Amino acid sequence: MAKVIQFRDQIDPSWLIGRGKAEEIVQLAEEKAADLVIFDQELSPAQVRNLERLFPCKVIDRTQLILDIFAQRARTREGRLQVELAQLEYMLPRLAGRGKELSRLGGGIGTRGPGEKKLETDRRHIQRQIRVLKRELEEVKKHRQLHHQRRKKMDLIQVALVGYTNAGKSTLLNRLTGSEVYAENQLFATLDPTTRLLQLPSGKKVLLTDTVGFIRNLPHQLVAAFRSTLEQVTVADLLLHVVDASHPEAGEQMEAVEKVLKELGAAHLPILTVYNKADRTDLTPGRETDETSIHISAFDDQDILRLKEKIEQVIFHEQIEGRAEIPVERGEWISALYRSAEILSSKVTELSIQIEFRLPLHEFERLSPELKRYIRT
Ligand SMILES: Nc1nc2c(ncn2[C@@H]2O[C@H](COP(=O)(O)OP(=O)(O)OP(=O)(O)O)[C@@H](O)[C@H]2O)c(=O)[nH]1
Ligand SMILES: [Mg+2]
Structure with a gap:
C-alpha cells in the first residue's frame, strides 16, 4: 500500500489533483501493481472518468468506498x-x-x-x-414506528449508544446485556440499530440500542439514506456517547459526533459520556471529575458494573432541569407537571405559564409527547 498527499489551494476540475501529481501516482500504481486507487475525497463523475482513463487500475472515491463497506x-x-x-x-x-x-x-x-x-x-x-x-x-419505517409505540406502551426507558465508528459501542452492548452482537475491529461494524433489554443492578430494566458509527464528512447520499436509522437516536431518553479515549483524534471525533447529533435534532437529549478503552490510556476508571462522564474499559467486569450503576443513577436518581411555556388552556399539562416535578419557578402571563422545574429522567419520560414538545431541557 502507498499513500500520496497533495496540498493545493484549488482543486483541479478535471483531475481533482494536479495533472503532474496524477501521472506520478500512475507510475507508483504501476510499480506496486496496484489493483485499486482510492481518493479520500468525493470525485465528480467527470473526474472519475478522466482518472480511470489515466490509471492502469480501478479508481474509486471516498463515498464509493464507504458505500461498499456499508453494503457488506x-x-x-x-x-x-x-x-x-x-x-x-x-x-x-x-x-x-x-x-x-x-x-x-x-x-x-x-x-x-x-x-x-x-x-x-x-x-x-x-x-x-x-x-x-x-x-x-417507507413501509419498513412505518413498521418501526409501530414497534416504537409498542415499546413506549411497555413503559420502558430507551437508552441509545452513539459515538464515532470503532469506539466500542457494539462491544458495550454485548458486555452490558450479555448478548452477541457483531463487534469487530473494523470500521462501520454496525449498520443497523440493534436493541436489547438491559437489566440494571436494582433489577429495573431499560432498552439499550446500538447505532451506526458516526464519521466526519459522511457522504451526502449516506446522510440522507441513514437519517432514518439514526432517527432512532432522537426518540431515546438517554444517550451514551462512547468515546475511544485511546484514539489520538478523540477530541475531533467527539466534535464530529456532536455535530451529527445537532443535525439530527438530538442535541438536547441527556448525555452520559463514556470514555472507553481506559486500558489503553492513562485515564483512571473511578476517578471521573464530572457527573456526566465515566471512564471505563469495556473488557473490565468491574467497569461494566460501574457503568450499569451510573446509568441507573442518571435515569432514576439524577434530576434534570427543564423549562416549559405552556398555553393556559392546557390545564391538564400544567397540573401534570405540578404533580410529577419539583417546580423551581413559575410566571403567569396572559396567554401562557412559564415553568422552570426539575424531575428525574424516568419521570420526564412519562410526560405526554405533546407536552414534551413545549419543554426545553
Ligand atoms: N483495548 C480495548 N479495546 C476495545 C474496548 N472496547 C472495544 N474495543 C475494541 O474496539 C474495536 C471496535 O469495537 P466495536 O464495539 O465494534 O466498535 P463500534 O463502536 O461498535 O464500531 P462501529 O460499529 O464501527 O461504529 C473492537 O476491536 C473491540 O474489541 C476497550 O475497552 N479496550
Ligand atoms: Mg458497532
Whole structure:
C-alpha cells in the first residue's frame, strides 16, 4: 500500500489533483501493481472518468468506498434497502460517461448509438428501482414506528449508544446485556440499530440500542439514506456517547459526533459520556471529575458494573432541569407537571405559564409527547 498527499489551494476540475501529481501516482500504481486507487475525497463523475482513463487500475472515491463497506455490513432489511438506495443514487449521475464510450461502438451519423439507447434504458431502470426502494423503506419505517409505540406502551426507558465508528459501542452492548452482537475491529461494524433489554443492578430494566458509527464528512447520499436509522437516536431518553479515549483524534471525533447529533435534532437529549478503552490510556476508571462522564474499559467486569450503576443513577436518581411555556388552556399539562416535578419557578402571563422545574429522567419520560414538545431541557 502507498499513500500520496497533495496540498493545493484549488482543486483541479478535471483531475481533482494536479495533472503532474496524477501521472506520478500512475507510475507508483504501476510499480506496486496496484489493483485499486482510492481518493479520500468525493470525485465528480467527470473526474472519475478522466482518472480511470489515466490509471492502469480501478479508481474509486471516498463515498464509493464507504458505500461498499456499508453494503457488506448491512444486516437488517432496512439497512440493506438504505445502502442499495444510496448506491443507486450515487450511480445515476455517473452513468453518462460510460454511455458515451459505449455509443462509439455502433451507430452512424445522426443515429443514436446502442450505447446511448442502453444508457437511457439503464437510467430509467435505475430511477424505477429508486422509486420502488423508497416505497419499501417507507413501509419498513412505518413498521418501526409501530414497534416504537409498542415499546413506549411497555413503559420502558430507551437508552441509545452513539459515538464515532470503532469506539466500542457494539462491544458495550454485548458486555452490558450479555448478548452477541457483531463487534469487530473494523470500521462501520454496525449498520443497523440493534436493541436489547438491559437489566440494571436494582433489577429495573431499560432498552439499550446500538447505532451506526458516526464519521466526519459522511457522504451526502449516506446522510440522507441513514437519517432514518439514526432517527432512532432522537426518540431515546438517554444517550451514551462512547468515546475511544485511546484514539489520538478523540477530541475531533467527539466534535464530529456532536455535530451529527445537532443535525439530527438530538442535541438536547441527556448525555452520559463514556470514555472507553481506559486500558489503553492513562485515564483512571473511578476517578471521573464530572457527573456526566465515566471512564471505563469495556473488557473490565468491574467497569461494566460501574457503568450499569451510573446509568441507573442518571435515569432514576439524577434530576434534570427543564423549562416549559405552556398555553393556559392546557390545564391538564400544567397540573401534570405540578404533580410529577419539583417546580423551581413559575410566571403567569396572559396567554401562557412559564415553568422552570426539575424531575428525574424516568419521570420526564412519562410526560405526554405533546407536552414534551413545549419543554426545553
Ligand atoms: N483495548 C480495548 N479495546 C476495545 C474496548 N472496547 C472495544 N474495543 C475494541 O474496539 C474495536 C471496535 O469495537 P466495536 O464495539 O465494534 O466498535 P463500534 O463502536 O461498535 O464500531 P462501529 O460499529 O464501527 O461504529 C473492537 O476491536 C473491540 O474489541 C476497550 O475497552 N479496550
Ligand atoms: Mg458497532
